[in-house]
Amino acid sequence: MKRWSLARQFFVGQLVFVLALTSTISWVLYLDAEENTFDAASQRMLAVATTFANDPFVLNAVQSPNPSTVLQPYAAQVMDELGVDFVTIMDTDRTRYTHRNESEIGGEYIGSVDQALAGDSHVEVFTGTLGPSVRAIVPVLTNDDDVTALVSAGVTVDTVSIARNAQLPLVWLIALGALTAGTIVSLLLSRHLRRATLGLGTEQLSRMFVFYDSVLHSVRDGLVLTNPRGELVLYNDQAAALLNLPPAVPGHPRHAADVGLPPSISDLLTSGRRASGEFHVTDDRVLVVNQEPAVPDAAAKPLGTVTTIRDHTELEALSDEVQTMRTLTGALRAQTHEHANRLHTIVSLIELDRRAEALEFATKDLEQSQQLTDEVVAAIDEPFITALLVGKAAQANERGLRLAIDVAGRLETQGMDPRDLVTIIGNLLDNAFDAAASSQNRAVTLSIGTAQADPGTIIIDVADSGAGLTDAEQEEIFTLGFSSKGAAGARGLGLALVRQAVNRLGGTVRVANDDGAHFTVSLPTAGSEGRKADAHG
Structure with a gap:
């Protein structure tokens, strides 16, 4: 995994995160669906039981000599029409008047009745003759508000689970949509990151940064990196000394026009054009500047420019001294040529026995040559x-x-x-x-x-x-x-x-x-x- 590119590491990390997030959301949705299903079943059973308890027919029947004969057909019909697993009407001593299984009539009701006997309705999950069920228990009250019987309506947990499972396709659809969207977004981000990092991994990027930073500060030439907006992203100590730049602040690039650079160098850095061996003069230096765009590949846009700066001041000084020496050498050559002509003239005058004129010519020539000096x-x-x-x-x-x-x-x-x-x-x-x-x-x-x-x-x-x-x-x-x-x-x-x-x-x-x-x-x-x-x- 260490050799993976940063984009691949990012994609795998994002994918794991999306999977974990999707699983968590699915589990939460599942629990929420289960809770909602049980709450809905509880409220429905409470409504059914309350309807039975408030029915005058039930009140009259429980007070008759043989309540089961009247109530069982009625309860069975309601259970079939409403899809309720059981409706049990019982005496205050738990004796059943009705049941889904007629053989259980006359038996003792299994469940909590204390709250109902006290005149309050309540809902619970309890295991009875039909297995675990969600049930509501409501008291049947007389006109004097006395508890004369109890009504329990419920559905088994299996029935509730069936209703809960009916919502699972929606949960899985939401989870699948979130997973698909997260994967696509992660893939797009990883592709962008791959282009931005040139497919390099974290160790490669770290090693490259250390090496390049060492090279940046070890070269004797000035080196300036600029972005497409003409901001100085990075420069080494030599460039700061040659251009009198302020100390660089990492992460806070400054525009080339705002750091006091000479106009010609500032224009070059902001233009982003190519330059080869250009001479630029500052107040105290002669600089040779080369600039190339930083392009990752032929089809990509430049990421900025890389500018190298070489101090040419000493070489120009030496060039001036050499030029001065050439001037003096040319002067000596010209003087030698002139003196040779004049010497020939003096010799010729002497040979012609015109010594006075030769002396006058030599004296005048010496005076003219020496006067300027x-x-x-x-x-x-x-x-x-x-x-x-x-x-x-x-x-x-x-x-x-x-x-x-x-x-x-x-x-x-x-x-x-x-x-x-x-x-x-x-x-x-x-x-x-x-x-x-x-x-x-x-x-x-x-x-x-x-x-x-x-x-x-x-x-x-x-x-x-x-x-x-x-x-x-x-x-x-x-x-x-x-x-x-x-x-x-x-x-x-x-x-x-x-x-x-x-x-x-x-x-x-x-x-x-x-x-x-x-x-x-x-x-x-x-x-x-x-x-x-x-x-x-």
Whole structure:
């Protein structure tokens, strides 16, 4: 029985219950029918005996010299017409005047007569000459209310049993109907339970729950189970950490829109659609999300969705660092190519015995190359930013773009994560390069300095000479997956990462059209009131 499915156990249990209930109801109905039959027989015999006792003919007969001669024919006729087994009229000393068997006339009545002699009628079950019977005994009273005789009318228990048994078919019909209805209902419920439990038994379900719960909390990826209504049925600790979910309350699922999830993830969970390797950006993480419907079989409706969430933040950070290294490598390659050309020029001038012109050319080239580096190093105390800007300048030169870098004053970047600054400046410049490459001016401007109204705020402006952005694009430009480059463009992750990095630093980012796209980033420094408010906020 332990190997039976839960549906079979439920069906057998229900069937046993229905059988027990039907048997109990049948027994109660049987006892009720028996009691009603005996009560009806008692009331009928009491009515017959009372009718005899109140009959003036009986009163006159019992007072005659030979009562039996008059009463026996009368009693026999009434017994035959009413179907009564016996009507016994007797003297107060129990001497019978009438009886079903005439040989018993004159004998002594067998039964209780004390209550009748006292003037009261009563009913009893007693064993007499005809066997056990249901009988009523009524006194015959004179005009002075004196007891002058007694009348006993009764039917045998066998006769009562025949009447009782006549009701048994109805009892069995009711029992059979209850059993049939109970069996059908149990069968339907068991079939529904079989579909709901996939035909598994209690031990299998228990073992499966323990195993799945262990797997749920042991995997390193976040796992979220939702029902068709978009409610979070179950999620593991990793998912709670990645999505900042509140502690799960068993049996009380909460809707995905009510737990503070990012809009893109909330829409995904409530939609129930399939997702494979989708990137979603929260305030501090980059997540890769996969989602599949939970379908027991091909023909069934989905029971919900299973969503796996993987933290891609560190990989994106490494990707940014690799991209930065590629930028620097490209810059070095471009500088090497340019220096080789310039070195060939200097050598050629020396060979032509034009040493003064060669010295002037070399000095001017050195001054131009060193000027940007000196300005950036003097203004920014972060070597990562310095290396990035030098590399981007070389990259712009290699792509035929004019990059103007303006660093106003000395910037204090202490307390800021250099990786966030690299993410912000690098991605904004990459987008500006792509936009400017398709324009006639092919110009990009980068301005970094402190805000005039608030010296504790760093302003980063990146503008390009591209086609600019429409109003709709300005609203969607920071959304994950959006790209103004069309289907062949990037996956739309760069500006989403910019917004994420700006949020981590407690700043803001805006975009406008000014003869091209113009991005403005405001970042509070470590000692500014804006950063303090953000830290407490």
